[in-house]
Amino acid sequence: MVAQIIDGKAFAARLRERVGEQAAKFEGLAGRKAGLAVVLVGEDPASQVYVRSKHKATVAANMESFEHRLPAETTEADLLALVDQLNADQTVDGILVQLPLPAHLDEKAVIASISPDKDVDGFHVTNAGRLAVGQSGFVPCTPMGCMMLLADRLGDLSGLEAVVIGRSNIVGKPMAQLLLDANATVTIAHSRTKDLAGVVKRADIVVAAVGRAEMVKAEWLKEGATVIDVGINRLPPEPGADKGRLVGDVDYAGAQSVAAAITPVPGGVGPMTIAVLLRNTLIAAYRNEGLDLPDGAL
């Protein structure tokens, strides 16, 4: 078997295109653009790159981007005051506070201060609770993107065995909830799981989100599995190179002869995150204006 490559980059581009079309319609209906506020505290280089690409993608999708860059020594009181101001601002539909925050700031308190109806990251406990009990809310962007790729590839997931490796609040746990909602039989594996290879062997769907380079071996996979690789890990540089290669959590080359389909790294799950963020922001905008987003539009 030679695995099909799941082209997340192309899928994400199509999603951004649909969001952009609906965002233009929103502007016609509401008399204003949908707005996303992004808050970056400090100068973490990776965060600066993410924030810049979010800004570009937001503008390209016919939405307003409000960027707030604060110095690394910003106090929690000042950050909470900014979030309050954004909560109250009618032109801001979605709020994203870029993580990680500098160590002196309490991420939990900051996330808790965001209005759940503007929490387009889906990190607020209210949105985690809504997802857990099957109410509509905002779902974290990365697992939602994985789900879209799976649904596109496999259609109905009913009764399939899904193994999620990783139990973070941002990926593993919401991923498991989404798979469960889609009637898959779900196992969450993690660093204490005994016989991980044996657990993975049962899976029709493997979602790897552990952040360890090429940890999931090709021999662990069931023939014909669909593999979603959330990991983005940089290998040590080869002699003479200044940067190492980016790899996922799965042995991609090996998996190609066992899996039916697999997401590459880069170009798989990664591009989906921003596309879903824009989607969530547009959904927030329609809700905030009391307007109906056409069914199936996104």
Ligand code: GUN
């Ligand atoms: N840092 C890395 N990815 C993300 C994300 O999706 N949302 C936020 N808020 N911070 C991040």
